Amino acid sequence: MNEDVIFETVKRNVLEVLPDLEPDRVTMTGTLTDLGANSVDRADVVTMTMEDLGLVVPIAEFRDVHDIASLVDLLKRQA
Amino acid sequence: MSAGIEALNVYCGLAQIPVRSLFEGRGLDLDRMGNLMMRNRSVGLPFEDPVTNAVNAAVPIVDRLDPAERDRVEILITSTESGLDYSKSVASYVHEYLGLPRSCRVVEVKQACYAATAAVQMAVAYVASGVSPGAKALVIATDVALVDERAQYAEPATGAGAAAVLVGEDPRVLDVDLGAFGNHSYETLDSARPSPSFDIADSDRSLFAYLDCLTNCFEDYRSRVEGADFATTFDYLAMHTPFAGMVKAAHRKLMREFTGTAPAEAEEDFTRRVLPSLAYPSAVGNLCSGSVYLALCSLIDHLGDAGGPQPDDRARVGLYSYGSGCSSEFFSGLVDRRSAEELAAMRIPDHLAGRCALTFEEYAGLLPANLRCLVPDQDRRIDVEAYEGILDRARIDRDLLVNTGTKDYHRTYEWLSYE
Numbered sequence: 173m174n175e176d177v178i179f180e181t182v183k184r185n186v187l188e189v190l191p192d193l194e195p196d197r198v199t200m201t202g203t204l205t206d207l208g209a210n211s212v213d214r215a216d217v218v219t220m221t222m223e224d225l226g227l228v229v230p231i232a233e234f235r236d237v238h239d240i241a242s243l244v245d246l247l248k249r250q251a
Numbered sequence: 252m253s254a255g256i257e258a259l260n261v262y263c264g265l266a267q268i269p270v271r272s273l274f275e276g277r278g279l280d281l282d283r284m285g286n287l288m289m290r291n292r293s294v295g296l297p298f299e300d301p302v303t304n305a306v307n308a309a310v311p312i313v314d315r316l317d318p319a320e321r322d323r324v325e326i327l328i329t330s331t332e333s334g335l336d337y338s339k340s341v342a343s344y345v346h347e348y349l350g351l352p353r354s355c356r357v358v359e360v361k362q363a364c365y366a367a368t369a370a371v372q373m374a375v376a377y378v379a380s381g382v383s384p385g386a387k388a389l390v391i392a393t394d395v396a397l398v399d400e401r402a403q404y405a406e407p408a409t410g411a412g413a414a415a416v417l418v419g420e421d422p423r424v425l426d427v428d429l430g431a432f433g434n435h436s437y438e439t440l441d442s443a444r445p446s447p448s449f450d451i452a453d454s455d456r457s458l459f460a461y462l463d464c465l466t467n468c469f470e471d472y473r474s475r476v477e478g479a480d481f482a483t484t485f486d487y488l489a490m491h492t493p494f495a496g497m498v499k500a501a502h503r504k505l506m507r508e509f510t511g512t513a514p515a516e517a518e519e520d521f522t523r524r525v526l527p528s529l530a531y532p533s534a535v536g537n538l539c540s541g542s543v544y545l546a547l548c549s550l551i552d553h554l555g556d557a558g559g560p561q562p563d564d565r566a567r568v569g570l571y572s573y574g575s576g577c578s579s580e581f582f583s584g585l586v587d588r589r590s591a592e593e594l595a596a597m598r599i600p601d602h603l604a605g606r607c608a609l610t611f612e613e614y615a616g617l618l619p620a621n622l623r624c625l626v627p628d629q630d631r632r633i634d635v636e637a638y639e640g641i642l643d644r645a646r647i648d649r650d651l652l653v654n655t656g657t658k659d660y661h662r663t664y665e666w667l668s669y670e
Contacts, residue, residue: 210283210286211454211455211458212286212458212496212497212499212500214455215458215459215462215500215504216500216503216504219462219504219507219508220507223507223508230463234459235453235455235456235459
């Protein structure tokens with residue numbers, strides 16, 4: 173699966189969970205925490221993205237994901 | 252054969268602090284308060300410990316048993332992540348101060364916040380097996396909090412107290428669906444208590460494990476219960492509640508996964524099926540081992556409040572218990588009018604409303620002594636009267652057990668008379 177498609181899906185879900193966010197602030201180098209996502213928000217972004225991409229990744233795999241780039245990378249490896 | 256919960260009660264301490272006061276006192280970001288969905292957290296006092304919490308939760312249940320029934324309490328299990336000794340159980344003290352028969356098995360179990368459910372399920376199986384017809388088992392989940400400012404946003408979410416669950420053949424409170432359960436367990440270090448005086452926690456890892464286990468427990472439940480459906484099989488849900496906002500996220504995830512429901516629709520379902528179970532957890536905080544049973548009390552005392560079935564309708568409840576480390580279970584049972592009547596006799600709303608509201612300064616002043624609660628001092632004296640200023644502001648309507656210290660490592664207790 174194309175990395176850009178995965179990133180755009182993550183971005184769309186970040187903006188759905190955090191509707192007040194300026195879209196340009198969601199970048200590969202940023203972290204969900206820096207964007208103001210709390211732990212529940214982060215879990216929502218991950219599960220919604222998996223759903224959109226039709227992926228089933230054990231959620232425990234995400235525990236070492238610290239920024240958006242590593243999230244995209246993990247999803248890409250599972251696709 | 253019927254088996255399940257005959258009686259249920261909680262004890263959530265004599266004091267509480269409004270969550271807003273705690274946020275302001277610690278300088279936490281008030282924008283994050285909404286996510287917790289919490290109003291107050293119970294705060295233990297320095298003369299309260301896992302034994303007093305357990306006994307004070309169970310006395311109203313034991314007092315309602317006649318002597319013949321009391322003699323049939325054949326198993327006492329305390330479930331705690333606040334153990335007092337590597338060898339001697341909390342249950343050994345609780346057995347004494349509850350006056351339970353000498354012909355009683357006495358044991359303590361541990362698996363973070365999950366252990367009480369393992370104990371309840373083993374007790375239900377014992378009763379249902381028929382090896383000792385008419386037997387009862389008392390399971391008490393009991394804990395104290397060891398959090399201070401180091402816990403950051405977990406501090407306002409952490410409660411203290413106990414839940415007492417009497418299991419027997421006349422399941423007036425929860426008629427457990429025998430054989431309907433699902434489990435999921437694996438090793439992880441999401442939160443733990445490596446010493447008697449502090450906790451460690453990785454909030455992201457814990458949240459993910461909680462959500463992961465819920466999905467997998469429900470999958471396992473479905474594999475055992477033909478036709479089980481997350482959206483329609485259960486009239487209500489009661490879950491382990493680290494903080495109410497997390498239960499909301501968990502419900503949303505399962506609705507999405509198992510029913511394809513969009514978040515807006517899930518919100519309506521949440522209000523009707525889940526919100527009644529969160530009233531007490533929002534006023535107490537995470538009761539740890541007893542958390543799912545506090546949620547069940549909340550649900551039964553609020554049946555029908557948000558559009559769900561009324562007490563006169565028999566309603567099926569799905570319950571989810573999770574304990575860090577980790578082990579978890581999804582199970583179910585039936586509640587009805589008898590459940591509501593049985594629980595009303597415990598007057599939990601009066602108990603929660605009667606707690607003394609602490610100022611942040613009073614709260615901060617209690618913490619150093621509270622953090623020593625589980626430390627095994629050879630000799631220690633706790634001056635209960637030193638806390639009269641707080642006790643006078645709490646509404647106490649029965650005798651309560653208090654911890655007066657230790658003597659040669661033996662914990663000492665007295666009954667505090669309310670008159």
